[in-house]
Amino acid sequence: MKETKGTILLIEDDATFRSFLQVILEDDGYQVETAEDGAKGARLLRQGDFDLVISDLKLPGKSGLELFRESRQQLGHPPFIFLTAFGKVEEAVSAIKEGAVDFLTKPLDDPDTLLALVKRTIESQARARDYLSLKESEAAGLPTEGLLFAGEAMKPVRRLVQDVAGTLANVLVIGESGTGKEVVARTVHLASPHGKGPFVALNCAAIPENLLESELFGHEKGAFTGAIQARQGKFELAKGGTIFLDEIGEMPVSLQAKLLRVLQERVFERVGGTREIKADVRVIAATNRNLRQEVDQHRFREDLYYRLNVFPIHLPPLRERVDALPLLIEHFLHRFGGQLGKKVAGVDAEALAALKRYHWPGNVRELQNVLERAVILSRDRVGLAALPEEIKHPDGGESPDSREQLKAAEREMIVKALGRHGGNRRLTADELGVSRRTLQYKLKEYGLLEDD
Incomplete structure (x- = not known):
């Protein structure tokens, strides 16, 4: 089945002209639903999901402009292209000032003019939707x-x-x-x-x-x-x-x-x-x-x-991908070096050994943060001094003493965050970058639920 370019609602009371436009649009790859008056057009608008509406300005029962204004009350409303007789151009211009895309006069001299306008409008809508979704997404791009x-x-x-x-x-x-x-x-x-x-x-x-x-x-x-x-x-x-x-x-x-x-x-x-x-x-x-x-x-x-x-x-997890560390490190050094205007040639052998030895509880995201900090602190190459203390520790931070230190530090961090937010757990979880369920587990683990 051929993929459609988009779904169009066509509202036109002249049956011959409506059929003519429907054939033109469907031959060009669009899916078209039709209505012969404003009432049916309004019903289809409520029920359907359209990429574009092409409507006559003057319709029985409810005008095209009324339909347009009603649709504007809904976020995500489809764009409108109006069809109008030559003598009603001023009304069409007013519709454009209210947000309609454009208008064409009847009779339609050149079908290609309509098809070009339809293509431009639907593609513009798709770009706007893509931009919004990307804008709200955390990821800025993909690695190779x-x-x-x-x-x-x-x-x-x-x-x-x-x-x-x-x-x-x-x-x-x-x-x-x-x-x-x-x-x-x-x-x-x-x-x-x-x-x-x-x-x-x-x-x-x-x-x-x-x-x-x-x-x-x-x-x-x-x-x-x-x-x-x-x-x-x-x-x-x-x-x-x-x-x-x-x-x-x-x-x-x-x-x-x-x-x-x-x-x-x-x-x-x-x-x-x-x-x-x-x-x-x-x-x-x-x-x-x-x-x-x-x-x-x-x-x-x-x-x-x-x-x-x-x-x-x-x-x-990254601890099971130690063989990938050199490639990942090279990538992040190049990336952050470019962003910070610094040329960092690589990592010293001692620093690389420490990075390979570390258990990486935060995985690739933690590696990224560590190397951004290291680029800031380094001149020509990343040395051991540019790495955080838990990575420089010879046992990778896994000794009982170091684990207890980390737990104590985590407990103190949670207590301080709770204090800053008056005990509000949702705000505390947001600040700490964890889910509320994870925070609940931590509160229980550290004995901070006595007052519940």
């Missing part, structure tokens, strides 16, 4: 394939990514924090049939529970206190692309049922809405938790687990 899959332990991962990328199967990326789960997800996306669509990421642990449903599915105006206008959710922003649900294990059980419905039926509704919206997206989820264990402890739905776990990809 050789860098991403560096090390023997990553060879099976490379094969799995190559196998699944060409499909639209759900993928579950599993690995410790900092192993590059989002980077792998982006790699799968770019090589997939949805690769030209947007990549929209959402960290399920970073959004308060009462707002997470709206972030995922959007909301209608007045759906709850503070919803002063309609808002698209991540599933709508990801239309034709991929949605990446990071830390899926942190999603509340009450919301897991709604996500399951999307995966099963490929439709969803905005909060406060009744219109079903198609979920034309690929879903890639990620977790640093053992979801099978979470299921056994009734913190994660078993049916959702099986839906997400269609194709699992396990990422090895």
Whole structure:
């Protein structure tokens, strides 16, 4: 089946002219729905999901301008191109001042003029959607394939990514924090049939529970206190692309049922809405938790687990990829040297040995932070003095004494953060960069829950 360039709603009361335009647009690869009056046009606008509306200004029942103004009340409304008789040009110009894309006069002299305008409008909308999704995403770019899959332990991962990328199967990326789960997800996306669509990421642990449903599915105006206008959710922003649900294990059980419905039926509704919206997206989820264990402890739905776990990809921690360290180090030195205007030739043998010996609890993300600091502190080469104390320690920071020191420091850091936020755990977790569940575990571990 030929892929469509976009979906267009055509509203025109002249049956002959409507049929003429429909044939032109469909022959050029667009999917077209039609309406012969304003009432049907309004109904289709509420029910459908259109990339563009082409409407006559003068329609029976409800004018094209009224339809346009009503649609503007909804965030994510489709762009309008108006058709008008020569004598109504002033009204069309007024519509453009209110936000319509353009207008064409009837009769249509050259169909290519319409097709060029339609193509330009839909492509512009797609670019704007892509920009928004990228702007909200944490990742600024992808490393080269050789860098991403560096090390023997990553060879099976490379094969799995190559196998699944060409499909639209759900993928579950599993690995410790900092192993590059989002980077792998982006790699799968770019090589997939949805690769030209947007990549929209959402960290399920970073959004308060009462707002997470709206972030995922959007909301209608007045759906709850503070919803002063309609808002698209991540599933709508990801239309034709991929949605990446990071830390899926942190999603509340009450919301897991709604996500399951999307995966099963490929439709969803905005909060406060009744219109079903198609979920034309690929879903890639990620977790640093053992979801099978979470299921056994009734913190994660078993049916959702099986839906997400269609194709699992396990990422090895950096401590199992020591053979990749020289390549990763060279990459980060070059990157940060360029950003800071410094030329750092490499790493001394003693410093490299310390980096290889370290256990890297923060994985590649921690390595990146360590080397950025090292570039700042170094002149020609990175020496041992430019590395943090826990890396310079001969046993890699794994001795009982050092572990106790780290725990004491972590406990003190949590206590101070709690103090700064008046005991508010959500704000404390946000500052520390951990999920609220992780903070809860730490509070229990360090005996800080006596007052609960």
